[in-house]
Amino acid sequence: MLTPEGLAVDPVGNVLVANADEEDIVSIAPGGAISPFAGSGVQGWLDGPAATAEFDGPCALALDDAGNLYVADRDGSRIRRIAPGGDTTTVAGNGDAGWADGTGGPDGTARFSAPRAVAVDASGNLYVADAQNNRIRKIAPDGSTTTLAGNGVAGWADGPGDVAEFQLPSGIAVDAAGNVYVGDSRNNRIREIGPDGTTTTLAGNGDAGWIDGSGAVVELSQPQGLAIDGAGNVFVADLENGVVREVAPDGTTTTLAGTFREPEDVALDARGDVYVADTGNGAVDVIRR
Secondary structure, rough: OEEEEEEOOOOOOEEEEEEHOOOOEEEEEEOOEEEEOOOOOOOOOEEEEOOOOOEOOOOEEOOHHHHHOOEEEEOEEEEEEOOOOOOOEEEEOOOOOEOOOOOOOOOOOOEOOOEEEEEOOOOOOOOEEEEHHHHEEEEOOOOEEEEEEOOOOEEOOEEOOOEEEEEEEEEEEEEEOEEEEEEEHHEEEEEOOOOOOOEEEOOOOOOOEOOOEEEHHEEOEEEEEEEEOOOEEEEEEEOOEEEEEOOOOOOOOEEEEEEOOOOOEEEEEEOOOOEEHHHHOOEEEEEEO
8 A cells, every 4th residue: 555655756767655654665666666665564663674674654755866765754753764775774863752953873862753854965964844843953964963943933933043933844855055945834834944044934925725926925735745946946745735836936836736635745856747745645646847
């Protein structure tokens, strides 16, 4: 059974799927064949070879240039890494749900609470939408974790990193300049965070609805997973509206496609086609562009 919640597309067009209810990661070949990628299907936490690794609510994926796959292991409160050979390790998060910056690894001091999305930049830094903590976290290549933005208050406020407020951030993407984009789910907004943590609102007026346009006109409804292309366009799985939206760099928002039942995540391939994790229909769809 396929319960797709998170997606990533590798350079040759294989779609990697966080198969949340089955507690594993699967790969869909360009022809549609599904094969195991990592995870035994047992709910838990176990690092090691692909066939025996255990996950607990894997819900989001990100690939780096070296072929490492990063997993937001939501219910395990951990960020995991699957090497190209399939070996799985814990990058950060000791499994205790909470909020603490600090060292990485399975025995480190860093703590997360229901991480819902992960993205990776060209330098190997990871960015995490730490949903229950209402914060955006940054993990360095050595696993050490800091808070990029969000003071932990469930609310909406733009400003410096320690002033900014989020409410159940559930999607994340990063561009080549190090700007981080967030699907701020309960605030019905797409937020932009500069490398110094300064946070602004790119699209959405906070009202739950479906209106395209620009500025304060735009309405979204529980935006989830994000993807960004080389031109800075952000693609959004607009969950409650059952559509995929496209947000231009100036915030102008259009509807790319619909109707889906529960679009949880989006991913781009090398051609710019958009893959959609339609959780409600148990399917992965593709929007050809």
